[in-house]
Amino acid sequence: MAEMAAEGREPEILFWVGCAGSFDARAQKVTKAFCQILDAVGMPFAILGNEEMCTGDPARRAGNEFVFQMLALQNVQTLNGYNVKKIVTACPHCFNTLKNEYPALGGNYEVVHHSQLLQELINTGRIKMQEGGTFKGKKITYHDSCYLGRVNGVYEAPRSVLASLDAQLVEMKRCKTNGLCCGAGGAQMFKEDEPGDKRINLERAEEALGTGATVIAANCPFCLTMMQDGVKAKDKQDDVMVYDLAELIVDSMVKG
Numbered sequence: 001m002a003e004m005a006a007e008g009r010e011p012e013i014l015f016w017v018g019c020a021g022s023f024d025a026r027a028q029k030v031t032k033a034f035c036q037i038l039d040a041v042g043m044p045f046a047i048l049g050n051e052e053m054c055t056g057d058p059a060r061r062a063g064n065e066f067v068f069q070m071l072a073l074q075n076v077q078t079l080n081g082y083n084v085k086k087i088v089t090a091c092p093h094c095f096n097t098l099k100n101e102y103p104a105l106g107g108n109y110e111v112v113h114h115s116q117l118l119q120e121l122i123n124t125g126r127i128k129m130q131e132g133g134t135f136k137g138k139k140i141t142y143h144d145s146c147y148l149g150r151v152n153g154v155y156e157a158p159r160s161v162l163a164s165l166d167a168q169l170v171e172m173k174r175c176k177t178n179g180l181c182c183g184a185g186g187a188q189m190f191k192e193d194e195p196g197d198k199r200i201n202l203e204r205a206e207e208a209l210g211t212g213a214t215v216i217a218a219n220c221p222f223c224l225t226m227m228q229d230g231v232k233a234k235d236k237q238d239d240v241m242v243y244d245l246a247e248l249i250v251d252s253m254v255k256g
Contacts, residue, residue: 001046001082011046013038013117014079016089016098019054020221026228027090027221034090034114034246040255041126045088051078055097062187069105072097076107090114090246092147092220093185099152113148115158115219115245122164122249133252135167140248141213142169143204143227144179145220158219161245165252170211180204184222205230209240216242 004011015038020027038045053075056068079087087109089095099111121127140162148154155176162169174180183200193199205227208216216231218224221244228242 001048001084002051004046005082009044010083011044013043013045013086013088013112014082014084015045015047016055016087016091016094017047017052018089018091018094018221021090022052024221024225026224030090030221030224030244030246033244033250036250037118037121037127037246037253040253041121043121043126048078048082053078055094057093057097058187058190060097060101061185062190072102072105072107076102076105079107079109084109086110086112088112088114088117090219090221090244092145092152093222096147096151113152113154113157113219115148115161116154118245118249119157119160122161127164127249128254129164129166129249129252130254133165135165135215135248135252138167138215139170139211139213140165140167140215140217141172141208141211142175142217143172143182143208143223144175145218145223146179146181146185148219149179150177158217158245161249162217165248167215170213172207172211174207180207182218182220182223182226184226189222189225199230199233201226201230202233205234209234209236214240215248216240217245217248218242219245 017031021031053071056071060068095113182204216227231237231240
């Protein structure tokens, strides 16, 4: 973003990479896949790079309002300084915080989740899918992340993206408004398990495996980790793959 501003250019969108997308090895692959898609369709985008701080979501969820405010105000100052209008992020936690919680701190932006942008690019024909792509005829099940699904009511966009793959979407018993958390939200990702008989991600992975799908699609770096761990715990990692929507699309789109 700094380089673009120095040249007097403004990108069409700011891609908010997020902590997971920047530092987690698994989520970095999603970041890369999404950037490849943006490059392929010729959409000018920029990132904040070192100027991007955590949105503060885990701090607020864990009850540390002071740290949240500190991080959020710093981000708002940076974003407003660059006159940012539209933000796209591949993380529902960042999406929810930027969209619903930043306006109270002076950060008013159009915030879009990457599944919504992918749907738009497919619908307008900017992303063209291969005939008989990698996932043709395969069974795919989709896990609704809490912050995209029940918190923000986005159910149709990710399913519409999956529909473009020529695959068979098989829903889990608990889906859409009745979806089950992967077990990582609300800062649970960063704390020890509470007493109980079973981990939530194991419960959710069993539901996904019960559909007979060979691919589990997710839209969130936390869900990706939790579902992968659940599949591994069931010793099914060789049979069932867990992918983000961007990875599914980048594999199946017409290149060049």
